[in-house]
Amino acid sequence: MKITLVHVDNLNEMEITIRHNNPSEAARIKRLLEASQFKLEVKDSSAIDTTEVLMIDPHQIYYFESVDDKVFCYLANETYETNYKLYELEEILSQLPFLRVSKGVIVNISMIKSFRSALSGRLICTLNNDEQIVISRMYVKLLKEKLGVNRGSNNESN
Numbered sequence: 001m002k003i004t005l006v007h008v009d010n011l012n013e014m015e016i017t018i019r020h021n022n023p024s025e026a027a028r029i030k031r032l033l034e035a036s037q038f039k040l041e042v043k044d045s046s047a048i049d050t051t052e053v054l055m056i057d058p059h060q061i062y063y064f065e066s067v068d069d070k071v072f073c074y075l076a077n078e079t080y081e082t083n084y085k086l087y088e089l090e091e092i093l094s095q096l097p098f099l100r101v102s103k104g105v106i107v108n109i110s111m112i113k114s115f116r117s118a119l120s121g122r123l124i125c126t127l128n129n130d131e132q133i134v135i136s137r138m139y140v141k142l143l144k145e146k147l148g149v150n151r152g153s154n155n156e157s158n
Contacts, residue, residue, distance in 0.1 A: 031095045038092070042073050042080035054080065058096055062111045062127050064089055066104040076129045099146055101125075102136040109146050 016033060020026035039055040062074045066086050073080045084092070090100055097110045107125065115125040121137035135143055144150050 034095075038096075040073070040082065040084075040092075042082045044078075044080055056080065058093060058098070059108075059110075061098075061108055062129060062131065063105055063107040063133060064098075074131070097146075099139070099143060101139045101143060102134065105133055107133060107135075109143070112147065115143075 018026045018029055038058060040058050040061070042054050042056050043052065044054065056073065056075070060075050062076065064082070064086060065072050065074065071082050071084055071086060071089070073082050082089075086100070086104070086106055089098070089106055093106070097108055098106050099109050100106050107127075111127045111129075113126050113128050113130075115123045115135070118124045118134065121140060123135040123140050123143070125133050125135055125143075127133065
């Protein structure tokens with residue numbers, strides 16, 4: 001792939017043209033570019049004015065968790081509520097490094113610092129902010145594939 005950047009002084013907004021011979025690859029690149037511009041609407045449920053909507057860059061988000069029919073969005077040191085359901089977030093964030101890891105949690109895999117095996121085939125992941133989340137055994141293999149671990153190894157306990 002060849003990438004060329006051209007500076008234009010009097011341009012009102014950035015314009016990207018993809019010249020290609022592979023429509024599916026071009027469509028994938030287009031989706032990635034669109035996803036990088038996406039902002040997620042959240043609200044601070046602890047604030048007095050609960051009508052204020054904040055726009056958050058998804059790359060700042062560590063994980064989402066569904067609790068009592070509400071979905072919360074966890075950043076390094078803040079927690080916000082979103083009106084999205086987890087299945088909606090899975091679709092919206094499908095081009096970003098997010099992965100469902102249990103019935104009630106979607107994690108930003110780029111925020112995973114380490115993981116270790118737990119009982120019943122589950123994993124405990126430590127995030128960059130030292131918070132820990134449990135990965136259900138149903139999602140362990142997919143998570144390891146996304147993280148690129150166990151390549152060339154038959155040892156599933158890594």
